[in-house]
Amino acid sequence: MSRPRILIVGAGFAGYRTARTLSRLTRDRADITLLNPTDYFLYLPLLPQVAAGILEPRRVTVSLSGTLRHVRLVLGEADGIDLDARTVHYTGPEGQGGTLGYDRLVLAVGSVNKLLPIPGVAEYAHGFRGLPEALYLRDHVTRQIELAAAAEDPESCSERCTFVVVGAGYTGTEVAAQGQLLTDALVREQPLRQGMRPRWLLLDVAPRVMPEMDERLSRTADRVLRRRGVDVRMGTxxxxxxxxxxxxxxxxxxxxxxxxxxxxxxxxxxxESIDRPLERGRLLVDPYLQVPGHPEVFACGDAAAVPDLEKPGQYTPMTAQHAWRHGKVCAHNVAASLGFGSRRVYRHRDLGFVVDLGGVQAAANPLGIPMSGLLAGAVARGYHLAAMPGNRVRVAADWLLEALLPRQGVQLGLVRSWSVPLESSSPELARVPGGPDLPHGTKENS
Incomplete structure (x- = not known):
């Protein structure tokens, strides 16, 4: 009798946890295939530290083949699903097409940058969802400070050392906080014109910073940012x-x-392409993470609308904390559908959040206990080390070196502006020469 085929699409927080847990539960009694555009799992919460030059890029990546035993990795991006034929079509990294069959399918494709119909944004803005975008931002900010320091025109200097971040949620707040520390470090090495300093603006239409989080965390983050000189503008x-x-x-x-x-x-x-009910773009699933009408299909992470049993009538928010726990429950339910163990509903209460604001500053509320300053910083970094599925020693070593040595402010030139367009269904991949046409308004030498 042939072994059941399990196909997992996506290796973000949900997909990676599903693959790792399934590998342990099935104990090589099923063929598990993981389809993903990259050969690594990206630990997104530390991406702002990559952009700020604190962590090297490989520190926030975990090898899929090196950490997922008995899981076959296929590099490619899914672009079509046939639920009746039980197949997934994909395009590989060199443009070749392929098809994978399955007996059980787990959709953990995650999310992409949210676009709004604002003139010029798609052409001139850059997102922050993947490693290429973080590397681009690191180079770009460094280059702007270098050009500003050499500029003879005061207006050009001011323009280049002004940085605008739109969105004061978890990511935008950390990007502004870490970015401001980076530019301050850069200008110590390359002073600007007399009386000038880097200027960071953080904008959001919401009434406060990080509106989706505890109000005390919000106040702490706002206070730290303003104290450093970040221009925080709410309602804008x-x-x-x-x-x-x-x-x-x-x-x-x-x-x-x-x-x-x-x-x-x-x-x-x-x-959206599989023609099943959606909730604000997310695929509706039941509390067991199964797609109604297709018990062989499961979905988890940002792409799934999972009922929140702690808040009846609502769905779990699109956070890494939920996606990671979705993956574990999804794996148990997939295994149960094959006769290995019993299935369970998804139920989870938030244990709190941590926001690293750079240096020794952070905001945290573990188990609902509000913290700030040095203690919160220790909790935030301890949480990340505990949550990362690999590279803990290397990350801790980078943090130690950052505390002891000056930050290296150099451009690597690895990612160009046109390689990371905002409007992309694959922010984890940098656009390469010979690929789709460059979006209007981008410049190859940017």
Whole structure:
């Protein structure tokens, strides 16, 4: 009798946890295949530290083949699902197509940058969902400070050392916090014109920073940012973006060469193609993470609308904490459908959040206990080390070196502006020469 075929699409928090747990539960009694565009799991919460030059890129990546025993890795991006034929079509990294069959399918395709119909944003803004975007931002910020330091024109200097981040959620707040520390470190090595210093703006239409989190965390983050000189503007966003700057909704024009788009995420568009009920773009599933009408199909992570049994009538939010725990429950239920163990519903209460604001500053509320300052910083870093499925020693070593040695402010030139367009269904992949046409408004030498 042939072994059952399990296909997992996506290796984010949900997909990676599903694969790892299934490998242990089935004990090589099933053929597990993982389809993913990259050969690594990306630990997204530490991505702002990559952009700030604190962590090297490989520190936040975990090898799939090196950590997932008895799991076959197929590199490629899913672009079509046939539920009747039980097949998934994909495109490989070199453009070749392929088809994978399955007896059980787990959709864990995650999310992509959320776009809004604002003129110029798709052309001039960059997102922050993948490693290429973080590497690009690191180089871009470094280059702007270097050019600003050499500029003879005060207006050009001001324009280049002004940085605008849109979206004051978890990611945008950390990007602004870490970015401000990075530019301060850079100008110590390359001073700007007299009286000038880097300027960071954090914008959001919400009434407060990190509105989705505890209000005490929000106040702490806001206080730290303002104390450092970050211009935090709530109730304000971008009305139009141009090559020379951004027009704000309050009528002010801010001259800048940097627009970082962190307004949120939307489910991967792949789930729309399978013609099943959606909830705000997410695939509806039952409390067992199964797709109604197709018991052989499971979905978890950002692309799945999972009922929140702690809050009847609502769905679990699109957070890494939920996606990671989705993966474990999904694995148990897939295994149970094959006769290994029993299935369980997804039920989880948030244990709190941590927000690393750079240096020794952080905000945290583990188990609902509000913390700030040095203690919160220790809790935040301890949490990340415990949560990472690999590279803990290397990450801790980078943190130690950051505390002891000056930050290295150099451009690597690995990712160009046109390689990381905002409008991309695969932010984890950098666009390469010979690929799709460059979006209007981008420049290869940016």
């Amino acid at each position: 966003s971008v009305k139009e973006a141009t090559h020379d700057g951004v027009l704000l909704t309050d009528g002010e024009f801010v001259a800048t060469r940097t627009l970082v788009w962190c307004v949120g995420v939307r489910p991967d568009p792949l789930v």
